[in-house]
Amino acid sequence: xxxxxxxxxxFLLYMFGFLLLLEWLYPVPYMTYTDEKWLFIITAGLFFCIxxxxxxxxxxLFLRLAIVIGALYWMFPDRTIDExxxxxxxxDLIYNVILMASGNLVGITDLHxxxxxxxxxxxxxxxxxxxxxxxxxxxxxxLISIIYISTIDTFTExxxxxxxxxxxxxxxxxxxxxxxxxxGEHGGAKVVYSFKGLTSAFALVGVFIVAAxxxxxxxxxxxxxxxxxxxxxxxxxxxxxxxxxxxxxxxxSEDDSYLGGGFIQDDTPVxxxxxxxxxxxxxxxxDLYTGIGWELSxxxxxxxxxxxxxxxxxxxxxxxxxxxxxxxxxxxFYNEGxxxxxxxxxxxxxxTQVVSDAFNDEYHQIQIDPLSDMATLVNGDxxxxxxxxxxxxxxxxxxGLKAIRRPEYSEDELQSYLQLPDELPDRVGELAxxxxxxxxxxxxxxxxxxxxLTGPDFEYExxxxxxxxxxxxxxxxxxxxxxxxxxxxxxxxxxVMLRSLDIPTKWVxxxxxxxxxxxxxxxxxxxxxxxxxxxxxxxxEVYFPDVGWVPFEPTPSFSGFDFQQPEIDFDxxxxxxxxxxxxxxxxxxxxxxxxxEETEESSENVISDDNNNGRFGVLLISIGIIxxxxxxxxxxKPIARFxxxxxFEHGSEPESYAKSYERLIxxxxxxxxxxxxxxxxxxxxxxxxxxxxxxxxxxxxxxxEQFLYSNETPIINEDRFKENWKNIFEKIKS
Numbered sequence: 001x002x003x004x005x006x007x008x009x010x011f012l013l014y015m016f017g018f019l020l021l022l023e024w025l026y027p028v029p030y031m032t033y034t035d036e037k038w039l040f041i042i043t044a045g046l047f048f049c050i051x052x053x054x055x056x057x058x059x060x061l062f063l064r065l066a067i068v069i070g071a072l073y074w075m076f077p078d079r080t081i082d083e084x085x086x087x088x089x090x091x092d093l094i095y096n097v098i099l100m101a102s103g104n105l106v107g108i109t110d111l112h113x114x115x116x117x118x119x120x121x122x123x124x125x126x127x128x129x130x131x132x133x134x135x136x137x138x139x140x141x142x143l144i145s146i147i148y149i150s151t152i153d154t155f156t157e158x159x160x161x162x163x164x165x166x167x168x169x170x171x172x173x174x175x176x177x178x179x180x181x182x183x184g185e186h187g188g189a190k191v192v193y194s195f196k197g198l199t200s201a202f203a204l205v206g207v208f209i210v211a212a213x214x215x216x217x218x219x220x221x222x223x224x225x226x227x228x229x230x231x232x233x234x235x236x237x238x239x240x241x242x243x244x245x246x247x248x249x250x251x252x253s254e255d256d257s258y259l260g261g262g263f264i265q266d267d268t269p270v271x272x273x274x275x276x277x278x279x280x281x282x283x284x285x286x287d288l289y290t291g292i293g294w295e296l297s298x299x300x301x302x303x304x305x306x307x308x309x310x311x312x313x314x315x316x317x318x319x320x321x322x323x324x325x326x327x328x329x330x331x332x333f334y335n336e337g338x339x340x341x342x343x344x345x346x347x348x349x350x351x352t353q354v355v356s357d358a359f360n361d362e363y364h365q366i367q368i369d370p371l372s373d374m375a376t377l378v379n380g381d382x383x384x385x386x387x388x389x390x391x392x393x394x395x396x397x398x399x400g401l402k403a404i405r406r407p408e409y410s411e412d413e414l415q416s417y418l419q420l421p422d423e424l425p426d427r428v429g430e431l432a433x434x435x436x437x438x439x440x441x442x443x444x445x446x447x448x449x450x451x452x453l454t455g456p457d458f459e460y461e462x463x464x465x466x467x468x469x470x471x472x473x474x475x476x477x478x479x480x481x482x483x484x485x486x487x488x489x490x491x492x493x494x495x496v497m498l499r500s501l502d503i504p505t506k507w508v509x510x511x512x513x514x515x516x517x518x519x520x521x522x523x524x525x526x527x528x529x530x531x532x533x534x535x536x537x538x539x540x541e542v543y544f545p546d547v548g549w550v551p552f553e554p555t556p557s558f559s560g561f562d563f564q565q566p567e568i569d570f571d572x573x574x575x576x577x578x579x580x581x582x583x584x585x586x587x588x589x590x591x592x593x594x595x596x597e598e599t600e601e602s603s604e605n606v607i608s609d610d611n612n613n614g615r616f617g618v619l620l621i622s623i624g625i626i627x628x629x630x631x632x633x634x635x636x637k638p639i640a641r642f643x644x645x646x647x648f649e650h651g652s653e654p655e656s657y658a659k660s661y662e663r664l665i666x667x668x669x670x671x672x673x674x675x676x677x678x679x680x681x682x683x684x685x686x687x688x689x690x691x692x693x694x695x696x697x698x699x700x701x702x703x704x705e706q707f708l709y710s711n712e713t714p715i716i717n718e719d720r721f722k723e724n725w726k727n728i729f730e731k732i733k734s
Contacts, residue, residue, distance in 0.1 A: 018048050474489075
């Protein structure tokens, strides 16, 4: 009967180990390209069953191999036709073994990676069985699990908060129960196979966890006092995964199909530009918003379109809407011979269809894609490492733009710039209508959206920027949930909201002006700007009839573009304006209601700060008490030894020997040699001698019993007592 109970007990504890292993499997979809987490869980469960049943070695290996092959066949069925799958698997195995032998771990196929992971699960099933059932130890695996979950939580979108709680509960339960079992078996005591002890232990753990959680919830929680070290760690290791939601390195990328996630700053230089004033450098535009990113509606922008994008030539623009000035710019890229861009970057609006190669005095004909605005060489070559171009620097007149009436577009006209996904939540358009409800013209509507995004409700953030969940719209998440992000968030939100109001909009990407390095050494009146990866940026362009595409900057703290406001006409004569106003005498004015309100708010802030400081002080005191208590608990044995050794009675009176003996009993109990109520002193002394491989405790007890039970004053050999006492003390210490 005892054997059946022992097997049931071991199986229950082994299943708790399986729960710990499951925490390793839950994050698998966040680290790989598979969503078949359930398959790994079932496979691990089968491995655990095979391990616990203790089948013969040959049968166990055969079953494990069959499970691995079956799982691989289920996950990779389309690699080839069914009858040749096994031969394909063998070829893939040989290929990957050769790769691993040569040190090329990056080239390992997904099939082989999965094979290695399944083999690891099989090994872990045996290791956990050994640790739990035989060694009665789980602390090492518990610590590794916590580190693993913490790492996954830090570098992926997987949230490990509840995983840590589950590991803590299961792990603490296993630690306590295994410690009790190991101690009982080591001491030679009979193991209680009833589960009353396990139930009591679990109840004790539950009470402890509830108490700890309650205290933690009730305690004040100050804001983080140190900057987040994650970006520095990721930067040090070069961690970058575009489109996966993790922090990627900032820079110009051609793939914008999946936006979101933070980025790491990178000041690697891209090019220098010699120009009179700082300019935004356009690389390309995109027109198709998918709900998670941007694409071109045509894979090749030079393909024919049913409706060409509207192009308004300079000569056709009304003078009161835009002023233009022809300027020149010299662009020189870094890393000559390793040019990574197939297009030219240009400011404003190009004036000619040629650029000059500043190195070779050659001219190259360029073409501008009417859909993407990408400027490339006609012959298809990469642009020269250094080129000079001529462009129009534009200043837009606000008064003229406001005078333009908002047109009604036909069904085919500008539809690619009004496109929105069918799944776009209605509240995005409703918010845009609410923001522009008081706007009288298209310009006011655009500026209202721009000011809303640059307002205090939104935060410019580059690190902690989430990725939309599957099925969630990128703009909807930004506007109504996170309200924080960088240029891609702000520019995409503005473009989508304007399109919901039937205002044609482009999404533009390129670089900002960069850092001014001072005057150019070669061109008088020109400044030299250094443009790095940190200057990669996106903004929007809005179409105005008779004007064309007008750029706007919705991202907070960025300089934007040139708009000239209408001049204010003052009726006062010039003499009055130029006259020096007399100084007003100092008059004590009553505080306005606004000032009183600010004073009250300041007082509330002071009180709030005092309360926060008080709470923080209580928190520090509580932490100090907890740390001291924990230190005393962990160091209780050396502290007790120090106290007993210092308080050893050196007198020759029998009472001195009795006190020294009683303190030794107390020290033994702290070190795990506790006297039972049913034990006599002699039985307890024999128990201690047996555990410490000594006979000195029995001799000390004999002297102590003489003191207790003798009618006459006992005669105790002082040297022998001290020698025996120190012998036991040293054995306890060792």
